Amino acid sequence: MPATSQPFRPRRRRVAGLLAAAASLATAGALAAALPADAHGNPSGGGYGHGSKPSRYQDVQLLSFNDLHGNxxxxxxxxxxVTELQADGTTKTIDAGGVEYLATHLREARKGNPYSITAAGGDMVGASPLISGLFHDEPTIEALNKLDLDVTSVGNHEFDEGAKELARLQNGGCHPVDGCYNDGETFEGADFPYLAANVLDEKTKKPILKPYWVWKKNGVKVGFIGVTLEGTPGIVSADGVKGLQFKDEVETINKYAKELQKQGVKSIVALIHEGGFPASASYNYDCDASGGGSGISGPIVDIAKNVTPAVxxxxTGHTHNAYVCTIDDPSGKPRMVTSAASFGRLYTDTTLTYDRFTxxxxxxxxKSANHVVTRTVPKAADMTALISKWNTLAAPIGNRAIGYISADVNNTGTESPMGDLIADAQLAYGKELDPETDLALMNPGGVRAGLTYAAKGSEGDGVVTYAEGFTVQPFANTVNLQDFTGAQVIQVLKEQVSGTNAAAPKVLQPSSGLTYTLxxxxxxxxxxxxxxxxxxxxAIDAAATYRVATNSFLAGGGDGFPTLGQGTGDLVGTDDLSALAQYLTAHSSAASPLTPPAANRITVVQ
Structure with missing residues (x-):
């Protein structure tokens, strides 16, 4: 069977979960009697009352997160x-994230909730740190299995290595090139279904993976439809989406909602890898303080307003923001829209009250709220063991020093020190390939993290390891050189804030020597x-020719920069991480560490 049409095949079912389900049936009456009544006068957490008769209303817990990216x-x-808003209006930051802590938080949250589902909004893998990315994200799938993830949508990064690799992550099997990483162990794939309702095989016109999935327990049925953003081809390499079609999110969800209703599934949740931009960066900001949905903007707003009321x-996900908002559906009825930031720093706990009569x-x-994955709870021992296993395999590569820094190189702001450093590295590498290279441009979405002076596991001496560099640039893009006219260079800069980037600008990070005002x-x-x-x-001469270094993603016109796909005189170099490592090695030492760029090449007027 072709990889693009392989169905989800559940394999290792949770023995403990099955035993718990059996126990809940045997003791349902006692549980219901012990629980406080809900607003309807029914047991709030149980499913059965008055002996064996089910009560009408059943609370279903939905735990969710998104954009883990192998962290x-x-x-x-x-x-x-994460940033937390305080009662007095001030904010504080809290250290958060890590699957050892996420597992503990989720397991604790499930206690006392026999009807609990865990779902995710895509980008579980891709752009991952070395511990996962080096092994084609098999470690992350193993971790998600241990987290008892029930279902997730695909995100754009699930296509970084193409549909066949995504099918392997779903169904298992060793990597076709690198093989099996642990002797005697074959990668078994995901215990949970990836949903890709709006991703079609170009030839068959059918979804490449399951479009929806239904969770069932004691007569309660909740359907899940999973989609990624329609614009995925514009933010993923051409090879990753070759042979695929990405359909409209709203039309797709509405189509499969009707199909679920025909099957008698009336409770439906959409997992959408597209998101919004809340008015506050605080995870606990009241999105509805000024009226339903007024605290959020971006693509998810229009999607939410048009998705059928049956959902x-x-x-949601993709924008890496945190929000819990209500946005009116097409019938004018408020509907919950959530996102749990990224990297496993938050999880969302939503209570869905299921009506057994309807x-x-x-x-x-x-009701719904985001919760911080604090690092003050005990680590989950099984996750610690998993991390240790994969770190042991990665250590010979990851621990190699590639440079030294004098302070944190942050990845924040319209122009970031980390983005400038990468652009400088690509310019230096470009000049080695061709001394006529004039400048370099780096897309901000390709800069996945900054470099910290006191990185975890170090002694605070500013050493930059290969693993840290991999976390910053995990995509394995190549450094490409192309010729452009000055007029085209100017057009590229304007495309940062126009065309598809008009609403959400993508400001390219410039190499040293390129300056302008925004x-x-x-x-x-x-x-x-x-x-x-x-x-x-x-001044840029519109008629002159300039040699420009970019990564291969930009060189193909990605991220809404079509002009960068029109260059001539292409020359393809090494991967971008190697260029960064080479630059750091050449421009820093323990005695003379590199000073972070000042990020003053773009003058921003606000």
Missing amino acids: LEPPSGSSGR DALV GDIARTAV DLTKTGADRVVTDSIRLNGA
């Missing part, structure tokens, strides 16, 4: 913190002040 170990720096809740969710009773008081392409663009102090 098994606690993320470092700002990637491993009762939306678990088979639907009583929407007025839905005026955010203006709109569209005019936000880039053309007269301000300088290269080594000289």
Whole structure:
């Protein structure tokens, strides 16, 4: 059977879960009697009352998270913190994340909730740190199995290595090139289904994986439909999405919601790998303080307003933001829309009150909140063992020093020190390939983290290891050189804030020598002040030819930069991580560490 059409095959069912289910049937009456009554006068947590007769309303716990990106170990720096709003209006940051702690939090949250589902909103893998990325994310799938994840949608990063590799992660089998990593062990794949309702095989026009999945327990049925953003081909390499079609999110969800209803499934949750931008960076911000949905903007708002009212809740992702909002569905009824930031720093706990008479969710009773995955709880021993196993395999490569820094190289702001450092590394490497190379541009989405001076496991001496570099640049893009006219260079800079990037600008990180002004008081392409663009102090000559270094993703016109796909004189070099490692090695030492770039190449007017 072709890899793109292989179905989800459950294998290792949870023995403890099955025993617990059996026990819950035997003791249902006692449980119901012991629990406090809900707003309807029914037992709030049990499913049965008055002997063996089910009570009408049953609370179903939905635990969810998104955009884990293979972060098994606690993320470092700002990637491993969340902001919490305090009662007095101030904020504080909390260290968060790491699957050893996520497992503990989820397992604790499930206690006392016999009807509990764990779901995810995509990007579980891809752009992963070395411990997972080096092994094609098999460690993350193993961790998610141990977390008892029930279901997830695909995200754009699930396609980084193509549909065949995604099918392998679902169904198991050793990597076709690298083989099996542990002697005598064959990778068994995911215990949970990946849902890809809007990702079709170009030839068959059918979803490459299951479009939906139904959770069932004691007569309670909840359906899940999984989609990724329609624009995935614009943010994934061409090879990763070759032979695939990505359909509209709303149309797809509405189609399969009807199909589920025909099957008698009336309680439906959409897992959508697309998201929004809340008005506050605090995870506990009241998104509805000024009225339903007014505290959030971005693509998810239009999606939520148009997805059929048959869908009762939306678990979202992609933007790496945290929010719990209600947005009115097409009938004008409030509906919960959630996202748990990224990297396993938060999880969302949503209560869905299931009406056994109607088979639907009583929407007025839905409540939800994000919770911090703090690092103050005990580590889950099974996750510690898993991390230790894979770290042992990765250590010979990951622990190698590739450079030294004098302070944190942060990945924050419109222009980040980390982005500038990568651009400088690609310019230096480009000049080695071709001395005529003039500048380099780096897409901000390709910079996955910063470098921390006191990284985990170090003595605070500023050593940069290969593993840390891999966390920053995990995509294995190549460094490509292309020729552009000055007019095209100017157009590329304008595409940062126009076209598909008009609503959510993607500001390219410039190499040393390229400067200009970004005026955010203006709109569209005019936000880039053309007269301000300088290269080594000289104005860009529209008629001249410039040699530009980018990664292969940008060189293909990715991230909404079509002009970068029109270059000539292509020259393909090594992978971008090697270029960064080479630069750090050449420009730093223990005695003379590299100073982070000042991030002052773009003047921002607000």
